[in-house]
Amino acid sequence: MIQLEQISKSFGKQEVLQSIDLQVKKGEVVVILGPSGSGKTTLLRCINYLEKPDAGQITIGDLKVDTKHPTKKEIHALRQQTAMVFQQYNLFKHKTALENVMEGLTIVRKMPKDKARTISIQVLEKVGLGNKLDHYPVQLSGGQQQRVGIARALALNPEVILFDEPTSALDPELVGEVLSVIRKIAKEGITMIVVTHEMDFARDVANHVVFMDGGLVVEEGTPEEIFQRPKEERTRQFLSRIT
Numbered sequence: 001m002i003q004l005e006q007i008s009k010s011f012g013k014q015e016v017l018q019s020i021d022l023q024v025k026k027g028e029v030v031v032i033l034g035p036s037g038s039g040k041t042t043l044l045r046c047i048n049y050l051e052k053p054d055a056g057q058i059t060i061g062d063l064k065v066d067t068k069h070p071t072k073k074e075i076h077a078l079r080q081q082t083a084m085v086f087q088q089y090n091l092f093k094h095k096t097a098l099e100n101v102m103e104g105l106t107i108v109r110k111m112p113k114d115k116a117r118t119i120s121i122q123v124l125e126k127v128g129l130g131n132k133l134d135h136y137p138v139q140l141s142g143g144q145q146q147r148v149g150i151a152r153a154l155a156l157n158p159e160v161i162l163f164d165e166p167t168s169a170l171d172p173e174l175v176g177e178v179l180s181v182i183r184k185i186a187k188e189g190i191t192m193i194v195v196t197h198e199m200d201f202a203r204d205v206a207n208h209v210v211f212m213d214g215g216l217v218v219e220e221g222t223p224e225e226i227f228q229r230p231k232e233e234r235t236r237q238f239l240s241r242i243t
């Protein structure tokens, strides 16, 4: 249901993504692993066009976009069908948790306020923040702020949620609460692509694991294949460093 074909991206002379192919089935959780600088974040950002790929095709459901010559309508549609959860949460500081979640629905989706409020309360309850609706980001812990970030993505009801190292900015004691929220929504069958260094989480939640290095997909497979029987030396080396 999501297919990337030959996605390439350079920054100046540096080829950050070299003809990446990736398939994600509906309801699947795909985890992308790889050393820092391997192109993981850039790949995620290309999927919703926060970064413009130089070439390649992106297919999400019925939408097929040639990234070299996309129409404005296609870019808009790609963004409508994806939602991103950022490393640094990216919440509006002068808006409450509820207002942060409502914003995407009222402004981007043009939804009436009442309906947006109802949906936003539901998703904030789902991430365990039903009692923090009127709190501003500064009044929330990092873990709570990231859960608002997740609620904001969920509210949009996208085809796929893209997680860019969602726990890497958190103090260690706050990582667990965020991972357990992600686990919970994964069980509900929401399609996700997750860039993370949390190996236990990846082992546990991923249906499919992709190992990237140097702008290439070096190896991919089930968590068992990648963690227990990696075929490529680069994968083995990475896993021995990180686990």
Ligand code: ADP
Pocket (backbone or CB within 6 Å): 011, 016, 034, 035, 036, 037, 038, 039, 040, 041, 042, 043
């Ligand atoms: P990862 O997520 O695997 O750490 P990134 O996708 O963030 O890797 O980065 C891949 C490479 O692209 C890095 O060398 C990084 O410095 C470079 N890069 C990323 N974004 C930009 C940008 N906006 N301008 C120039 N170089 C960039």
